[in-house]
Amino acid sequence: xxxxxxxxxxxxxxxxxxxxxxxxxxxxxxxxxxxxxxxxxxxxxxxxxxxxxxxxxxxxxxxxxxxxxxxxxxxxxxxxxxxxxxxxxxxxxxxxxxxxxxxxxxxxxxxxxxxxxxxxxxxxxxxxxxxxxxxxxxxxxxxxxxxxxxxxxxxxxxxxxxxxxxxxxxxxxxxxxxxxxxxxxxxxxxxxxxxxxxxxxxxxxxxxxxxxxxxxxxxxxxxxxxxxxxxxxxxxxxxxxxxx
Numbered sequence: 001x002x003x004x005x006x007x008x009x010x011x012x013x014x015x016x017x018x019x020x021x022x023x024x025x026x027x028x029x030x031x032x033x034x035x036x037x038x039x040x041x042x043x044x045x046x047x048x049x050x051x052x053x054x055x056x057x058x059x060x061x062x063x064x065x066x067x068x069x070x071x072x073x074x075x076x077x078x079x080x081x082x083x084x085x086x087x088x089x090x091x092x093x094x095x096x097x098x099x100x101x102x103x104x105x106x107x108x109x110x111x112x113x114x115x116x117x118x119x120x121x122x123x124x125x126x127x128x129x130x131x132x133x134x135x136x137x138x139x140x141x142x143x144x145x146x147x148x149x150x151x152x153x154x155x156x157x158x159x160x161x162x163x164x165x166x167x168x169x170x171x172x173x174x175x176x177x178x179x180x181x182x183x184x185x186x187x188x189x190x191x192x193x194x195x196x197x198x199x200x201x202x203x204x205x206x207x208x209x210x211x212x213x214x215x216x217x218x219x220x221x222x223x224x225x226x227x228x229x230x231x232x233x234x235x236x237x238x239x240x241x242x243x244x
Contacts, residue, residue: 041077101195159190
């Protein structure tokens, strides 16, 4: 998913203040079109909605758009937004990370899958013993059971810890709201996340996601599943903040 950047001072810029409401809407439309189609700021004349054609002159007059062959170029577009090459590279890297993470996960054998417990987070993490006495039972208390494609005890433990930590971060950054867990789904997504990022980075990405005002995040209840879908986006935002 690509994102358009608009500087927070744009609304008070003289060029913007000179625009009519319709011309301003056309300017925003142009930014979203260019990023959606990865045109590096070029707008084909034939793609511009007919209802806005009369407003093109206003944007050219204030030099927000530049007239070029077969269309228009958004002024300084690449100074503020990612190029096609950058977006494509980020998407490829994110896809490669997830592919590598999935390839590292061993398949679950039939007998292991049949014995998987899917109730509380404590059981998922192997913290609940079923009886007392034998060394085998004591060993099972220390190692989380394999589930959902994960046979790595350390990864399973990290995923369980992250589910608990996410609930704490949710309470802290969502103004005291309580997180409603979805044990099986949360654990599966937590395993995927833990395969890609270490604990410290993952917690920082979760904070970025919980505090952001992106439409996709705001449209839901900010579950771990939603976070997993936006984790690469959060990583990009965090890298930008670290570089500034």
